[in-house]
Structures are given as structure tokens and as C-alpha cells.
Amino acid sequence: MKAIFLVLTLLLAFASQCVCTYAADSGTIPNFSDYPVEVYNGHLKVPNYYKKTDGEWRDDMGKLTAPPEINFAGKYYIGSHSCGAGCRYYTLSDLASGSESNALDMFSNDERHSPKTFDGRSYVTSLVSRPDSKMLVAQYHIEQGATSKEECRERIFLLSDEGKKAKPITKTINHCEDFQ
Known part of the structure; x- marks a missing residue:
């Protein structure tokens, strides 16, 4: 037995x-609907590095940011932050508890870490999410020459139940969906 x-x-x-x-x-x-989660409806606990001043939300660097609201996996806010030309980083805030996760650090880039394709071209990652799904789409926008059109690649991830890791569930594909 x-x-x-x-x-x-x-x-x-x-x-x-x-x-x-x-x-x-x-x-x-x-599809996002393949990985549903229930959306938290309680009081939002916004991390202290977001401040609302004069009707606008700013991060701890004083940069404008979107208002913190649940936009991923039922209780998380994916914050997109600019740190200068070609520099972007992401934060993952649990708005139910006010805690932070570094699960999205792999999608960030800065002066010290500029991700490159295998053939040496730089790229910037944009993330697509839904409040009611734990699926995350990473779209890699690849630097092109003056005469080439933009190249975009995409890979799909799932957030672990603990919110500590984004695990890939597909290989990188050579095009990007339009999620508008």
C-alpha cells in the first residue's frame, strides 16, 4: 500500500x-484567470516609504509613483520606481500586512546592474499583473539601433504563496502580448 x-x-x-x-x-x-486569488478587502497598510503630499504619491527618493493599491496576487502592490535615465526598480508591498518582499528584485536595473541579452544588448523590464491573479508577466524591451523597430520578449512567472519568490512557468518567448 x-x-x-x-x-x-x-x-x-x-x-x-x-x-x-x-x-x-x-x-x-x-492566462491570468488560470491562477486566481481572492482580493483582500480590508484596511490597506501602505509602507512608510510612500508618502502622499499635495495629492500626489511619492517614493522615498521623492519620485512620483502611482497610488499604492492592490494590483497583484490579491494583496500586493507592485511599485515601479525610476532612479534616473534607464534605471528602474520594483518593490513588492503586501498591503494587508505592510510588509515588503524582494521577490521582484530580479527585474530591476540600475547603473551597476544593467541586464543584457546573450548578444550584449541592454533591456528594460516592464511587469504586467492583475489584482485577482498570482501570475506575473515580465516583458523585456530590448535596446535597438536607430533603424530597427523595438524588440520585445516575454516570460511568465508565478508568485509563491509566501510572496518571497517569483518562479518562471514558461520559457522566454520572442514576442509580447498586448495586455491593454
Whole structure:
């Protein structure tokens, strides 16, 4: 009986691994609705590095930012911050508890860390999310020459239940969806 249980457990684990691989290999793109979460409706606990002054929201560097509201995985706010030309970083704030996570640090870039493609071109990452889904789409906008049109690549991630890690569920694909 234990052997049968072990085999069934291994098969289920293998099958769940195959779903992600199949999605990446088959070209099937997951949808936000495939990874639903319930949206928190309580009092929002905005981290202290966001300040509202004169009707505008600013971060701890004094830069304008969007108003903190749940925009990801039921209780999180993905903040996009500018730190100068070609510099962008993301914060992930749990608005139910007021805590922070560094799960999105891998998508940030600055003067010291400018991500590059395998062929050496710089890119900037934009993130697409929904309040009622734990799926996150990273779109990589690749630097082009003066005569080339923009190149965009995309990869889909899921936020762990603890909110500490964004795990890829697809390979990087050579185009970007328009989520407008």
C-alpha cells in the first residue's frame, strides 16, 4: 500500500512539473484567470516609504509613483520606481500586512546592474499583473539601433504563496502580448 501511495505521489508530482513544461514547449500561453486569488478587502497598510503630499504619491527618493493599491496576487502592490535615465526598480508591498518582499528584485536595473541579452544588448523590464491573479508577466524591451523597430520578449512567472519568490512557468518567448 505504501508503495502504491509513493508511486501515485511521484506521478502527481511529475504531472504537475509537465504542465509548465508543456505550456512552455507547446506555445500555449497561460492566462491570468488560470491562477486566481481572492482580493483582500480590508484596511490597506501602505509602507512608510510612500508618502502622499499635495495629492500626489511619492517614493522615498521623492519620485512620483502611482497610488499604492492592490494590483497583484490579491494583496500586493507592485511599485515601479525610476532612479534616473534607464534605471528602474520594483518593490513588492503586501498591503494587508505592510510588509515588503524582494521577490521582484530580479527585474530591476540600475547603473551597476544593467541586464543584457546573450548578444550584449541592454533591456528594460516592464511587469504586467492583475489584482485577482498570482501570475506575473515580465516583458523585456530590448535596446535597438536607430533603424530597427523595438524588440520585445516575454516570460511568465508565478508568485509563491509566501510572496518571497517569483518562479518562471514558461520559457522566454520572442514576442509580447498586448495586455491593454
